[in-house]
Amino acid sequence: MAVLDIICYPDERLKQESETVEEFDQALKDFVADLEETRLAGPGAVGIAAPQVGMAKRIAIVDVSKMKKPVENHGYLLMINPEITKWEGMGKGREGCLSVPDFTGNVIRAEKIHIRFQNTDGEWTEFDTHGFEARAIQHEMDHLDGMLFLDRLVSRRTDLFQRKVYKK
Amino acid sequence: MKKWSVLTLVGADQAGIVAGVTKALAAADCELGETSMMQMGGNFSMMLRVRHDDIDLASALKDICQQLNLHLHIDDDVDGKTEAEEPDVNITVYGADRSGIVAEVTGALADAGLNIVDLETAVGGSSDKPIYIMTIEGKACNGVDALNDAAKNISAGIELNIVPIQTLRA
Numbered sequence A: 001m002a003v004l005d006i007i008c009y010p011d012e013r014l015k016q017e018s019e020t021v022e023e024f025d026q027a028l029k030d031f032v033a034d035l036e037e038t039r040l041a042g043p044g045a046v047g048i049a050a051p052q053v054g055m056a057k058r059i060a061i062v063d064v065s066k067m068k069k070p071v072e073n074h075g076y077l078l079m080i081n082p083e084i085t086k087w088e089g090m091g092k093g094r095e096g097c098l099s100v101p102d103f104t105g106n107v108i109r110a111e112k113i114h115i116r117f118q119n120t121d122g123e124w125t126e127f128d129t130h131g132f133e134a135r136a137i138q139h140e141m142d143h144l145d146g147m148l149f150l151d152r153l154v155s156r157r158t159d160l161f162q163r164k165v166y167k168k
Numbered sequence B: 001m002k003k004w005s006v007l008t009l010v011g012a013d014q015a016g017i018v019a020g021v022t023k024a025l026a027a028a029d030c031e032l033g034e035t036s037m038m039q040m041g042g043n044f045s046m047m048l049r050v051r052h053d054d055i056d057l058a059s060a061l062k063d064i065c066q067q068l069n070l071h072l073h074i075d076d077d078v079d080g081k082t083e084a085e086e087p088d089v090n091i092t093v094y095g096a097d098r099s100g101i102v103a104e105v106t107g108a109l110a111d112a113g114l115n116i117v118d119l120e121t122a123v124g125g126s127s128d129k130p131i132y133i134m135t136i137e138g139k140a141c142n143g144v145d146a147l148n149d150a151a152k153n154i155s156a157g158i159e160l161n162i163v164p165i166q167t168l169r170a
Helices: A026-041 A131-144 A162-166 B017-027 B062-068 B101-111 B144-151
Strands: A047-049 A059-062 A077-097 A100-118 A124-130 B003-012 B031-040 B043-052 B071-076 B089-096 B114-125 B130-140 B158-164
Touching: A026 A047, A026 A059, A026 A077, A047 A131, A059 A131, A077 A131, A100 A131, A124 A131, B003 B017, B017 B031, B017 B043, B017 B062, B089 B101, B089 B144, B101 B114, B101 B130, B101 B144, B101 B158, B130 B144, B144 B158
Parallel strands: none
Antiparallel strands: A047 A059, A059 A077, A077 A100, A100 A124, B003 B043, B003 B071, B031 B043, B089 B130, B089 B158, B114 B130
């Protein structure tokens, strides 16, 4: 196990599309363990994606179960080859990224998503999620497509009445 | 020795103000930090934090200010802090326009521990029934509950929405 180096923008590897994982072997399990250790070393990081450590593979981790202010969650999520198959609603939230230190900005994301992904044995899982967990998943999946939250920044003036518009 | 200054420029709006001013600053080897620039009525206003080799900023901007008829004000930066505080609460306010809305709302929120990071206001609605709209991002130094309590004492007719910002770090 090892904490890997986080690569930061403008490293071009962050702008590349990652490849589908096809080998579900021990090397994959070892890499995932290192990736999680790296996430835990990043202060307060609720997610990490393989491209952030220079590995162009469709692997991401999200865990919003330990927030200071708790949010609904599905616990630790290791997502291999994740796909979002449904989106619903939109909401604005503030995001920061281990690969873009010292900056946070507002980003619009889908409120509710249906997600499916594989585990390290190649088995598929799927479920609906919403809110902060859905936001974190979308942030990480963007990394797999070579996108950063910087690509989705919106003006502070966008979406004046967030709660009125998005009240459930 | 590099130093930071804060520039304020205001003038009648026209195309090319940002381009002209920033070109003059770049030519004088100034680096820009945070900036805020917008139309305000028929004016254009700019505030810029600028890092420079202790040069005479007024002379560096003299020609462009004359050409575009801009008023310039220069302050020394109070310190070299490069980042604004990170907001943890978003507040939107609106109501039928009248004088004193901003004073009342920000007064109550300041007493409840709100440190404003960013505030913008606009007037909308029809000309015979204008509404005043304000968006605030700030730091709730005494917590968001204290702000919610303070909001209960705001006059009827002013709508306040206070939403905590939970920043995603990933």
